[in-house]
Each structure stands twice: as structure tokens, then as C-alpha cells.
Amino acid sequence: MLVTFAGGDAGAWSVERIIAVRGPGLPPATRLSVDEDGGATLPAAAWTLRGVTSNERYVERAEREALAARQPPLGRPEATAAALIPVTKSAAWWELAQDERRAIFEERSHHIRSSLPYLPRIARRLHHGRDLGEPFDFLTWFEFAPEHEAAFDELLGILRQTEEWRYVEREVDIRLRVTSGPDAGR
Amino acid sequence: MLVTFAGGDAGAWSVERIIAVRGPGLPPATRLSVDEDGGATLPAAAWTLRGVTSNERYVERAEREALAARQPPLGRPEATAAALIPVTKSAAWWELAQDERRAIFEERSHHIRSSLPYLPRIARRLHHGRDLGEPFDFLTWFEFAPEHEAAFDELLGILRQTEEWRYVEREVDIRLRVTSGPDAGR
Numbered sequence: 001m002l003v004t005f006a007g008g009d010a011g012a013w014s015v016e017r018i019i020a021v022r023g024p025g026l027p028p029a030t031r032l033s034v035d036e037d038g039g040a041t042l043p044a045a046a047w048t049l050r051g052v053t054s055n056e057r058y059v060e061r062a063e064r065e066a067l068a069a070r071q072p073p074l075g076r077p078e079a080t081a082a083a084l085i086p087v088t089k090s091a092a093w094w095e096l097a098q099d100e101r102r103a104i105f106e107e108r109s110h111h112i113r114s115s116l117p118y119l120p121r122i123a124r125r126l127h128h129g130r131d132l133g134e135p136f137d138f139l140t141w142f143e144f145a146p147e148h149e150a151a152f153d154e155l156l157g158i159l160r161q162t163e164e165w166r167y168v169e170r171e172v173d174i175r176l177r178v179t180s181g182p183d184a185g186r
Numbered sequence: 187m188l189v190t191f192a193g194g195d196a197g198a199w200s201v202e203r204i205i206a207v208r209g210p211g212l213p214p215a216t217r218l219s220v221d222e223d224g225g226a227t228l229p230a231a232a233w234t235l236r237g238v239t240s241n242e243r244y245v246e247r248a249e250r251e252a253l254a255a256r257q258p259p260l261g262r263p264e265a266t267a268a269a270l271i272p273v274t275k276s277a278a279w280w281e282l283a284q285d286e287r288r289a290i291f292e293e294r295s296h297h298i299r300s301s302l303p304y305l306p307r308i309a310r311r312l313h314h315g316r317d318l319g320e321p322f323d324f325l326t327w328f329e330f331a332p333e334h335e336a337a338f339d340e341l342l343g344i345l346r347q348t349e350e351w352r353y354v355e356r357e358v359d360i361r362l363r364v365t366s367g368p369d370a371g372r
Contacts, residue, residue, distance in 0.1 A: 002319065050317075052317045053315070054317050055280045055281075056283060056284050057243070057284060058284055059283055059284055060283050060285035060286075061283040061285055061286055063283075064283050081336055094241045095241075095251050097242060097245055097246050097247040097249075098242050098244055098245055098246055098288070099241060099246035099247055100246075100247055102284070128317060130240070131240050131314060131317045131318065132239045132317065133188065133238075178194065
């Protein structure tokens with residue numbers, strides 16, 4: 001599924017802040033719209049980011065089962081806060097072989113193991129942009145109830161200190177709230 | 187790099203045959219043109235297939251080194267024969283976790299180990315189409331001298347008998363020869 005995130009002055013999500021964590025940020029926007037597979041008419045936008053949901057690249061069977069047992073769906077009525085975190089990794093990351101990337105991702109950086117305790121508070125969907133020629137390799141979308149935003153920040157803090165994150169050369173952190181009721185445009 | 191293969195009546199490669207190995211084939215074409223990153227003007231075509239070169243999905247460090255020690259580049263003057271093999275794997279394949287796909291790919295089907303003895307006779311480049319929404323998940327391009335086509339067929343026979351190939355639901359085998367000198371349009 002091709003998902004397009006359009007930042008501008010229209011969309012169901014209100015932009016609270018756009019933080020350039022590493023590298024260049026993104027132009028200002030007050031609203032964000034999310035389109036799945038061209039189903040919505042996208043408004044004129046200040047910026048547009050695209051990614052596809054795809055097969056897993058690192059998650060192993062036992063990890064998937066642990067995740068599946070805890071991970072909530074998108075669109076929960078109480079999850080009126082969201083974050084869109086576009087990330088690009090370095091050429092050095094992509095030049096690593098599969099076993100080297102996997103070892104950094106989980107055996108050494110514990111990406112999955114560190115995330116599990118934060119489920120089911122945080123829902124997540126990963127979109128891949130690199131093979132589309134997009135500026136960001138990954139667009140990760142998170143949804144949570146506003147009272148869990150501190151826990152979400154804690155998780156980001158853990159992940160950003162890992163060996164895996166040394167390969168991140170660009171990261172933007174976009175925080176959002178539903179503006180027009182939990183079902184509007186989601 | 188986005189690569190477009192256009193089958194029709196123009197292009198540096200002459201189509202010798204198009205074989206529907208599994209599932210639907212492709213419409214007839216007498217020539218094939220290959221475009222890298224929009225650098226060429228593509229002729230009107232009977233069919234167009236697109237894929238991107240990307241990072242490795244299964245190859246581990248030691249395997250990459252074994253491959254790198256033997257694999258030839260594309261464009262060798264003597265490699266006037268080529269094959270384009272578009273393949274689509276089943277939903278069941280893509281629903282497997284990373285460790286399950288890897289185990290089928292190499293530990294049980296020996297995709298890399300079986301291919302190594304055929305190097306450096308056969309040059310190869312893999313293009314990914316699935317995340318682009320293309321009809322084929324993979325487009326693999328092979329180049330070899332005409333006298334090595336029998337060895338290439340032998341390798342295909344080995345791979346098509348593996349557990350991995352049980353997940354292939356569509357495969358087309360397109361054989362080609364350079365028509366206008368080894369450098370023309372390559």
C-alpha cells in the first residue's frame with residue numbers, strides 16, 4: 001500500500017511541531033493529510049512524503065509473534081495524538097550485508113526488544129521510501145493517547161542512543177493531534 | 187537506480203524467445219531496450235517492466251565476499267547473450283518472517299551456493315519491483331557469452347527445483363542477443 005503524507009494547511013491532523021532531529025528539517029505546515037493508495041484527494045501541500053508498507057526486513061518469527069500479541073491497530077478512538085518520523089540512513093548502512101544490518105538492528109541495538117514494553121500504548125506502521133527514490137528511507141507513523149506521549153518520548157530517547165542510530169543521517173520528528181474528531185480523514 | 191525494460195520493436199537487444207514458465211507470459215516483442223534512471227528515450231513498447239536496484243535482502247557478509255570474488259560486471263564484450271527473468275512470488279512467501287525467508291532461500295534452497303559455480307561465466311543484476319506496485323516482484327538480468335547458455339539453463343533447472351521456487355507463482359524467461367554490436371545501447 002502506497003501512503004502519502006501531505007503537510008500544508010489541510011488535513012485531519014493538526015501539526016503541533018516539526019523538529020529537525022538530524023539534518024535538514026521540513027518546511028512549516030499547520031495540517032497533515034494522510035492518503036492510502038490514492039483513495040483521498042490530496043490538498044495542495046507544502047511538502048509530500050511517500051512510502052509503501054512492505055514485507056518485514058529484519059523481524060524474525062518469534063519477534064513477530066511477540067509483537068503481534070501486543071501491538072494495537074491504528075485508528076483507536078483514544079489515540080488522538082500521532083507522530084510521523086521520517087528517517088534516512090547513511091550509505092554505509094545500506095552497504096552492509098543483511099546479517100550485519102540485522103545484528104546492529106536487534107542483537108546490538110535491541111530495536112524490537114526495547115520497543116515491546118511500550119506496546120500496546122503505541123501503535124505503529126512503517127513505510128519504505130528508499131526504493132521509490134524518496135528523500136526519506138523510512139516514514140514511521142505512530143498513534144497514541146496524549147497521556148502516553150511521555151512514554152513515546154522515552155522510547156525515542158532509548159532508540160536514538162543505539163548503535164543503529166549512528167547510521168541515521170537525517171531525522172525529522174513531526175507531532176500531531178486529531179483536529180476534527182477521531183474518525184475524520186483517518 | 188530505476189531500470190526500465192521495454193519490449194517492442196526497438197532496442198539494442200533482439201528477442202529470441204519469450205517463455206511463460208509459470209502463470210501468464212508477456213505479449214510478443216522482437217526487440218528489448220534497457221533504460222537506466224531515465225537516461226534513454228524509450229521507444230513505444232508492447233510492454234514495460236520497471237525495477238530498482240537496492241540493498242541486499244538475504245546475502246550475508248561471507249556470501250557477498252564469495253560472490254564479489256567471482257562475479258563479473260555487466261557489459262563484457264563477449265557477453266552478447268542475455269536473459270531477463272521476471273518473477274513474482276506468492277503472498278505466502280511475503281508473509282513469512284525474515285528468518286523464515288532466509289532459511290528457505292539459502293539454508294534449504296542454496297540459492298547462492300548453487301549459483302557460485304556458474305560464476306564468472308554469468309553476470310547478473312537484480313531489480314526489485316514489488317514496492318513500486320509492478321506486476322513482477324523481481325526482474326533479474328543475466329549476461330553471458332552464447333557458449334555459456336547451456337550452463338545458464340542448467341543453473342535455472344537447479345533453482346527451479348528448490349523449495350524457494352515453490353513460492354514462485356509467475357515466471358517469464360526472455361532470451362536475448364545483441365543485434366547491433368556489443369556496445370550499442372548497453
